[in-house]
Amino acid sequence: MENKVIISAALTGGQSSKDKNPNVPITPEEIAESAYACWKEGAAIVHLHMRDDAGKGTMDRNRFEETIKLIRAKGSDLIINCSNTGERGAPWARRMEHFKTVDGIEIGSYDIDTMNWGMDWMFENPGYFLRDLADVYRERGIKPEVELFDDGMLSIAKSYVDQGIIQTPVFCQFVMGVTGGIEATMENLQYLVSRLPKGFMWSCTGVGNNHLPMMYAALALKGHIRVGLEDNLYYGKGVMASNHELVARAVRVARNFGRETATPAEARTMLGIKPFKQ
Amino acid sequence: MSNKVIISCTVNGCYESAKNNSPQCIANSVYAAWKAGVSICRLCINDGKGNVLLSKEQLVEAIRLIREFKECDIVIACDSFGEASLDGDTGATIFNTVEGIEIGTCTMGTVNYEGDSPIYNTPGYLKELTATFKAKNIKAECRVLDMGMLGNTKWLLKSDYLSAPLFCQIAMGIVGGIDDTVECLLYIVRNLPAGTIWSASAAGDAQLAIIYSSLVMGGNINIDLVADDKCIDVSMIKRAVAAIKEFGKDTATGAEAREILGVTPYAR
Numbered sequence: 311m312e313n314k315v316i317i318s319a320a321l322t323g324g325q326s327s328k329d330k331n332p333n334v335p336i337t338p339e340e341i342a343e344s345a346y347a348c349w350k351e352g353a354a355i356v357h358l359h360m361r362d363d364a365g366k367g368t369m370d371r372n373r374f375e376e377t378i379k380l381i382r383a384k385g386s387d388l389i390i391n392c393s394n395t396g397e398r399g400a401p402w403a404r405r406m407e408h409f410k411t412v413d414g415i416e417i418g419s420y421d422i423d424t425m426n427w428g429m430d431w432m433f434e435n436p437g438y439f440l441r442d443l444a445d446v447y448r449e450r451g452i453k454p455e456v457e458l459f460d461d462g463m464l465s466i467a468k469s470y471v472d473q474g475i476i477q478t479p480v481f482c483q484f485v486m487g488v489t490g491g492i493e494a495t496m497e498n499l500q501y502l503v504s505r506l507p508k509g510f511m512w513s514c515t516g517v518g519n520n521h522l523p524m525m526y527a528a529l530a531l532k533g534h535i536r537v538g539l540e541d542n543l544y545y546g547k548g549v550m551a552s553n554h555e556l557v558a559r560a561v562r563v564a565r566n567f568g569r570e571t572a573t574p575a576e577a578r579t580m581l582g583i584k585p586f587k588q
Numbered sequence: 589m590s591n592k593v594i595i596s597c598t599v600n601g602c603y604e605s606a607k608n609n610s611p612q613c614i615a616n617s618v619y620a621a622w623k624a625g626v627s628i629c630r631l632c633i634n635d636g637k638g639n640v641l642l643s644k645e646q647l648v649e650a651i652r653l654i655r656e657f658k659e660c661d662i663v664i665a666c667d668s669f670g671e672a673s674l675d676g677d678t679g680a681t682i683f684n685t686v687e688g689i690e691i692g693t694c695t696m697g698t699v700n701y702e703g704d705s706p707i708y709n710t711p712g713y714l715k716e717l718t719a720t721f722k723a724k725n726i727k728a729e730c731r732v733l734d735m736g737m738l739g740n741t742k743w744l745l746k747s748d749y750l751s752a753p754l755f756c757q758i759a760m761g762i763v764g765g766i767d768d769t770v771e772c773l774l775y776i777v778r779n780l781p782a783g784t785i786w787s788a789s790a791a792g793d794a795q796l797a798i799i800y801s802s803l804v805m806g807g808n809i810n811i812d813l814v815a816d817d818k819c820i821d822v823s824m825i826k827r828a829v830a831a832i833k834e835f836g837k838d839t840a841t842g843a844e845a846r847e848i849l850g851v852t853p854y855a856r
Contacts (some may be wrong), residue, residue: 496804497774504771520836523804530770530797530804546836559834566830567796 323540324396367396371477461489478509494520601814636670733765
């Protein structure tokens with residue numbers, strides 16, 4: 311299983327605009343349909359954000375619940391990964407509510423630092439919130455996905471492991487190329503990966519047109535990959551993507567490299583997540 | 589042209605000896621490589637250990653046979669792995685007397701190849717060879733196995749034996765050379781003079797990692813093959829082409845590779 315690559319599909323995100331790319335899934339039905347299509351192509355994990363009726367990011371726990379039900383109704387064993395962000399200014403408790411009250415969430419995003427996002431807004435994740443969130447994840451059997459936007463964040467992840475706030479194996483998602491975070495270069499990814507201690511698994515995504523370079527870089531460095539319209543709206547220059555097309559390409563590129571994709575069941579084993587029960 | 593990736597390919601193995609080094613086998617291999625997406629073929633004339641891979645007559649015949657494929661505009665490179673003499677012909681005399689060589693590949697220093705016998709490329713030989721390239725309007729392809737060889741290359745550039753932009757082939761994973769890791773590739777590439785056109789190659793497990801990393805870093809791809817019986821196996825070339833196309837780039841044609849490298853356009 312060592313050589314298998316886990317493909318995560320980040321379907322919607324908090325900001326990707328349906329006006330720019332009509333394929334961005336917004337409603338629970340659209341998200342469930344896109345998730346299923348991604349699973350068919352070879353994704354093991356779907357990373358979910360919710361939107362309200364106006365298309366704005368929301369932490370509405372009912373939306374998460376409905377979407378997960380719809381995904382499961384279609385019959386896939388996808389790993390469900392939910393974000394704790396997307397609604398600007400949401401109180402701490404609201405960012406955790408779905409993890410506490412909605413069943414079936416297997417991975418929860420864990421953005422381990424506060425940062426200036428795109429010189430636009432504050433992405434706030436203070437330590438007291440992160441400690442509470444880690445408690446919720448532990449109580450609910452949810453695996454944290456440590457999203458790392460910068461090299462400094464890695465030192466926090468290491469310190470949280472030392473303090474017992476999060477446990478190994480740690481699943482890291484390097485999100486590269488966000489202004490305010492580390493630039494998406496081969497050199498930077500190699501540097502980050504070389505600094506991971508034992509017990510840290512990693513995946514990578516590059517935002518915008520860093521999408522393909524970081525996919526190739528991650529494959530070369532033996533990591534896992536994330537694709538999807540949350541990170542990148544385009545398939546190629548001037549060509550709009552859909553989630554399942556991005557997954558299909560990632561699968562082809564991985565196979566061409568000589569790496570098969572992990573099934574959701576295999577990915578659960580690799581990540582230390584309980585087997586799926588319908 | 590920034591969207592074009594050059595795939596170069598040795599068709600008669602400088603590292604392991606080909607079973608069939610006949611000019612016809614070489615021409616068949618070159619044509620198959622070109623069909624698969626290669627824009628520069630490399631014919632290896634010696635293995636650097638004193639073994640002739642292609643005699644001068646065989647080389648002349650191979651070039652003639654390659655050019656008989658009328659639609660094929662592949663760039664022809666000729667490779668002197670080391671300075672060991674070839675039936676009395678050194679690499680320099682070959683490059684001086686054989687027509688139709690567009691690129692001259694040379695290893696930019698001396699190394700105990702695989703920790704064993706030295707492959708000599710002495711200062712005198714490298715000066716002679718690069719001076720010959722200049723005189724014959726042959727573009728130098730500088731094979732760099734480690735940082736020391738890159739230092740020799742930079743010295744030759746500074747001393748006007750070589751002209752900018754350099755064309756470097758980073759050959760990785762040979763005992764006596766740099767390891768075939770992404771980290772080592774980053775390290776070498778960071779030290780190339782600005783504007784250098786480069787390719788990288790590795791064998792075995794690292795080969796795809798180096799191909800994928802090179803694409804990310806704006807490099808080109810080199811693949812070293814050996815004809816099995818009548819022709820090379822082009823499957824690795826096909827994988828490189830697939831990687832390039834999925835990346836949103838395309839393979840350079842022979843004409844485009846000449847333009848990128850500043851090689852005189854090919855005219856029949």
